[in-house]
Amino acid sequence: MTILIDQPEFGVEAEEKISIDENELVLDGGFVVPEINAFGHTFRDYDVESERREGVEEFYRTNHINQTYDFVKRMRGEYGKLNRVEMSIWECCELLNNVVDESDPDLDEPQIEHLLQTAEAIRRDYPNEDWLHLTGLIHDLGKVLLLPSFGELPQWAVVGDTFPVGCAFNESIVHHKYFEENPDYNNPTYNTKYGVYSEGCGLNNVMMSWGHDDYMYLVALENKTTLPSAGLFIIRYHSFYALHRSGAYKHLMNDEDFENLKWLQIFNKYDLYSKSKVRIDVEKVKPYYLSLIEKYFPAKLRW
Ligand SMILES: O[C@H]1[C@H](O)[C@@H](O)[C@H](O)[C@@H](O)[C@H]1O
Numbered sequence: 001m002t003i004l005i006d007q008p009e010f011g012v013e014a015e016e017k018i019s020i021d022e023n024e025l026v027l028d029g030g031f032v033v034p035e036i037n038a039f040g041h042t043f044r045d046y047d048v049e050s051e052r053r054e055g056v057e058e059f060y061r062t063n064h065i066n067q068t069y070d071f072v073k074r075m076r077g078e079y080g081k082l083n084r085v086e087m088s089i090w091e092c093c094e095l096l097n098n099v100v101d102e103s104d105p106d107l108d109e110p111q112i113e114h115l116l117q118t119a120e121a122i123r124r125d126y127p128n129e130d131w132l133h134l135t136g137l138i139h140d141l142g143k144v145l146l147l148p149s150f151g152e153l154p155q156w157a158v159v160g161d162t163f164p165v166g167c168a169f170n171e172s173i174v175h176h177k178y179f180e181e182n183p184d185y186n187n188p189t190y191n192t193k194y195g196v197y198s199e200g201c202g203l204n205n206v207m208m209s210w211g212h213d214d215y216m217y218l219v220a221l222e223n224k225t226t227l228p229s230a231g232l233f234i235i236r237y238h239s240f241y242a243l244h245r246s247g248a249y250k251h252l253m254n255d256e257d258f259e260n261l262k263w264l265q266i267f268n269k270y271d272l273y274s275k276s277k278v279r280i281d282v283e284k285v286k287p288y289y290l291s292l293i294e295k296y297f298p299a300k301l302r303w
């Protein structure tokens with residue numbers, strides 16, 4: 001296998017420079033992980049003094065206090081009905097032009113930039129995995145929950161890292177101390193290692209804190225996407241850093257979860273480190289993504 005990729009500058013036509021062996025399924029590519037983010041700090045540093053630190057910490061305080069087992073159950077029931085909006089995947093991408101994520105120390109650009117930066121970076125390194133390009137494009141679409149026609153949920157119920165509810169909050173979760181004010185923290189049904197779950201029960205049976213990940217997972221699933229299970233897994237758990245970065249909660253995983261986790265870890269590199277100030281030319285890449293949307297989704301989806 002040979003992969004030759006020039007510096008992965010976004011917006012440059014790198015595809016033509018790639019030569020690959022078609023038989024090789026998984027290519028680990030030329031993506032160079034940058035050492036610093038757009039603000040001059042290391043990525044995901046929640047303690048360093050920066051223009052975003054205070055807002056991000058306040059975000060996690062509210063998030064950790066309010067994400068309870070009962071809250072998640074209510075939201076899943078409510079949003080699982082998918083009776084709010086009817087639109088295509090691309091229409092949803094365009095809506096994200098108006099969304100900025102307050103939980104993110106590494107990015108203050110409109111979200112559509114992040115979607116395209118992620119998808120295009122993956123496309124360079126994994127040219128044959130078109131499902132993974134599309135997963136990159138859509139993984140954060142659930143952030144439309146912030147908009148009025150989707151109920152205008154507060155940021156703490158939409159963005160940020162996610163974690164299981166119904167069992168103990170792992171110490172590796174960002175700003176863990178704020179869970180002390182979460183009512184579940186002192187509830188013996190929910191505050192043990194297994195809580196309401198059992199060994200190897202499968203993440204599919206675990207309730208995750210409510211936000212853009214679980215919502216988009218429900219949207220994709222209920223609208224009968226033909227994306228592979230790894231794509232759905234990435235969508236539902238991409239913010240679950242306690243799992244894919246810190247290795248916590250593995251006792252709840254089943255065999256399929258372990259298989260899919262490998263793809264999630266590949267995906268995460270692009271999701272996190274492609275965040276930058278370099279813009280993608282939307283009109284230029286649009287036809288390619290429209291063709292993928294047509295392949296894996298119905299023309300209109302229920303949201
Ligand atoms: O702040 C970010 C952002 O909200 C992302 O969309 C999410 O996937 C990350 O986990 C989180 O750290």
Ligand SMILES: [Fe+2]
Binds near residue numbers: 139140212239
């Ligand atoms: Fe996300």
Ligand SMILES: [Fe+2]
Binds near residue numbers: 114271
């Ligand atoms: Fe993302």
